[in-house]
Amino acid sequence: MTAKQLIELVQQHHPHMGETEILLLLNQSMREFCEDTKMTASSNVTIDTVSGTRWYTLPDFNTNTSAFPMELISIKEVYLDDVRIPRLQGNPIIEDGS
Amino acid sequence: MADKKEYFWYIDGNSGSFKMALVEKATSAVTKNGWTSDYKTIELTGTNNLRIVGVFSDVDLTDPDAVSPITKWSLIPERFHKCIADKVIAIGYRDPRNKDLQSAEYFEAIYEKQLKKAKARVTNMLGTGRIVPQDF
Numbered sequence: 043m044t045a046k047q048l049i050e051l052v053q054q055h056h057p058h059m060g061e062t063e064i065l066l067l068l069n070q071s072m073r074e075f076c077e078d079t080k081m082t083a084s085s086n087v088t089i090d091t092v093s094g095t096r097w098y099t100l101p102d103f104n105t106n107t108s109a110f111p112m113e114l115i116s117i118k119e120v121y122l123d124d125v126r127i128p129r130l131q132g133n134p135i136i137e138d139g140s
Numbered sequence: 141m142a143d144k145k146e147y148f149w150y151i152d153g154n155s156g157s158f159k160m161a162l163v164e165k166a167t168s169a170v171t172k173n174g175w176t177s178d179y180k181t182i183e184l185t186g187t188n189n190l191r192i193v194g195v196f197s198d199v200d201l202t203d204p205d206a207v208s209p210i211t212k213w214s215l216i217p218e219r220f221h222k223c224i225a226d227k228v229i230a231i232g233y234r235d236p237r238n239k240d241l242q243s244a245e246y247f248e249a250i251y252e253k254q255l256k257k258a259k260a261r262v263t264n265m266l267g268t269g270r271i272v273p274q275d276f
Contacts, residue, residue, distance in 0.1 A: 043222060043225075056232035059232060067232075072197065075258070076196075080262055094182075096161045098160050100157070100159065100192070113196065121191040133150055136176075
């Protein structure tokens with residue numbers, strides 16, 4: 043269904059609601075639906091690594107202006123140079139903040 | 141034969157933004173104040189060499205009258221689109237401007253029913269099954 047159809051559907055019940063408000067609620071409900079069902083596709087994002095740098099900010103998936111206008115719900119796997127790397131249980135005792 | 145390096149990742153951050161840390165296993169390589177750690181910062185430079193495979197929500201719909209609008213959810217199957225609208229209708233009926241709790245409950249129930257079906261669909265497609273006891 044298109045956004046227009048969905049808006050019309052809601053407005054049949056709530057004619058006082060504007061398009062902006064309905065879109066906001068539709069997107070909010072869609073995210074809840076995706077979180078609850080995990081009914082979403084797996085997707086890849088890639089980041090450059092720099093020697094001596096430990097921390098990498100994950101891209102801002104969460105805005106329509108970004109190249110990736112989706113919200114990250116969970117991380118399934120991480121690959122470094124095409125080799126899958128595991129998640130560390132706990133954090134290292136020494137953190138140099140690099 | 142090249143050395144087999146063991147890399148690990150972990151996450152930190154707040155609900156708004158997350159950071160991912162990459163470390164390499166190196167026995168007793170880092171020492172500070174008498175403490176030693178088996179993990180040091182990676183020494184690897186590369187372009188697009190860190191690949192994160194994740195579960196993502198669908199894209200947000202935008203104003204249909206905008207210049208290049210996103211008019212449709214592409215990842216959520218079409219049959220579940222209406223139930224998301226039902227959820228919004230339920231929210232609308234809880235709004236003081238149009239309060240009707242009975243109708244809100246009705247549409248919430250429709251949504252929950254479809255949510256259950258969607259979860260079952262994902263489990264059927266991607267689930268690993270369950271072990272059922274068997275008498276011999």
